[in-house]
Amino acid sequence: MAPVEPVRRVAVLGAGSWGTTFAKVLADAGTEVRLWARRREVADEINAERRNGGYLPGVELPEGLRATDDAAEAVHGADAVVLAVPSQTLRENLAGWQPVLPPEATLVSLAKGVELSTLHRMSQVIGEVADVPMDRVAVVSGPNLAVEIAAEQPTATVVACPDHDRAVAFQRACSTSYFRPYTNVDLIGIELSGACKNVIALACGMAVGLGFGDNTASSLITRGLAETTRLGVALGAEPMTFAGLAGLGDLVATCMSPLSRNRTFGERLGRGETVAEAQRAAHGQVAEGVKSCSSIRQLAARYGVEMPIADVVHRVCHEGLAPAPAAVELLGRERKPE
Structure with missing residues (x-):
C-alpha cells in the first residue's frame, strides 16, 4: 500500500450547523478549507461577513474558511472531501458530485444513519456510489454537538478508517486546542x-x-x-x-x-x-x-x-x-x- 500523503486541503460539502462547524475546526487546525453551500446567499454571507447566521448565529468563522456554491470548485485539489449532508440524502448528493471528486482523496462521512432503501451504513453508500475501495473512506463520530464545538468548548471525537495511516493523516488535519480526535479502524x-x-x-x-x-x-x-x-x-x-x-x-x-x-x-x-x-x-x-x-x-x-x-x-x-x-x-x- 502506497504511503498516505498529508491532508493539506479539505472540501466540506454541506453548510448546515455541523458541516460549518467542522469546516471551522479544520481551518482552526491550519488546514485549507473550502465549504460548499447549496445556496449562494449562504456562501456569500460566510465569505463577506464570516458567519452562517441561519445555522450558527453569533459564531465568527475564521478567515481561512472560504465558501462556494460550486461543488467542483470546492473539491478541486482537495486531499479529503467531507460529506456533511443528511444520511438519507447522501446517495443522491454524492451521485451528483462523483464526477468531480479528486481521484485519490479520502472521503469522510459526518452523517449518522442507516440508509432506508438498502440498510447500508454511510461508508457503504460512499464506497458504492463513488466506486472507491473502503480503505479510502473515513467516518468522524463522537459527542459532536455543533453549537458547543463552534463555541470552542473542549471535546473529543473519533476518526475511523480501515486504513490506519489515512485515519492518522486526517486526525492531524482536524486537531485543535479544543477538538481532540482519536483514531479507530472499526467502521x-x-x-x-x-x-x-x-x-x-x-x-x-x-x-x-x-x-x-x-x-x-x-x-x-x-x-x-x-x-x-x-x-x-x-x-x-x-x-x-x-x-x-x-x-x-x-x-x-x-x-x-x-x-x-x-x-x-x-x-x-x-x-x-x-x-x-x-x-x-x-x-x-x-x-x-x-x-x-x-x-x-x-x-x-x-x-x-x-x-x-x-x-x-x-x-x-x-x-x-x-x-x-x-x-x-x-x-x-x-x-x-x-
Whole structure:
C-alpha cells in the first residue's frame, strides 16, 4: 500500500450547523478549507461577513474558511472531501458530485444513519456510489454537538478508517486546542453507534416529555447501549467500540443535551405533538433518528437481533403508537437477567 500523503486541503460539502462547524475546526487546525453551500446567499454571507447566521448565529468563522456554491470548485485539489449532508440524502448528493471528486482523496462521512432503501451504513453508500475501495473512506463520530464545538468548548471525537495511516493523516488535519480526535479502524462499530444513538435519544426525549426523570433516562441509555452493542457484534463490530467516544460518549451527549435535535424532537412527541408538528417546530433541522429507527429496526430483524427500544420508537414515529403506552410496553416486557 502506497504511503498516505498529508491532508493539506479539505472540501466540506454541506453548510448546515455541523458541516460549518467542522469546516471551522479544520481551518482552526491550519488546514485549507473550502465549504460548499447549496445556496449562494449562504456562501456569500460566510465569505463577506464570516458567519452562517441561519445555522450558527453569533459564531465568527475564521478567515481561512472560504465558501462556494460550486461543488467542483470546492473539491478541486482537495486531499479529503467531507460529506456533511443528511444520511438519507447522501446517495443522491454524492451521485451528483462523483464526477468531480479528486481521484485519490479520502472521503469522510459526518452523517449518522442507516440508509432506508438498502440498510447500508454511510461508508457503504460512499464506497458504492463513488466506486472507491473502503480503505479510502473515513467516518468522524463522537459527542459532536455543533453549537458547543463552534463555541470552542473542549471535546473529543473519533476518526475511523480501515486504513490506519489515512485515519492518522486526517486526525492531524482536524486537531485543535479544543477538538481532540482519536483514531479507530472499526467502521462498523463507529457507524452503528452514531446511527443508533439518535434513536435512543428520541426515546429519552419522549421520556422527558412524559415527565419522567433521570432514572428513566439513564435506564434507556444503558439498555439502548446494550441493544446497539448486540446489533454491532452481529454485524462484526468490536464490542469495546461501544464503550468509547463514538459509542457511550455520543450516546450520553445526544440523549441528555437540550441541544440535541433528536432528544428535543422526542420531547415534543412525549408532550403530545404529532411527528408533523414536531418537524415544523424543528425549522428544517433534521432529526436523523426519525428515519433511521425504521432502517435500524429492519437491520436488526435481518440479523435476528432484539432491539425493543428501536422497535417502539419506530412505532411511535411511523405507526401511531402513543409515547405513554410505549413506555408501559417497555416496562412490561418479560423479566430476564441483565
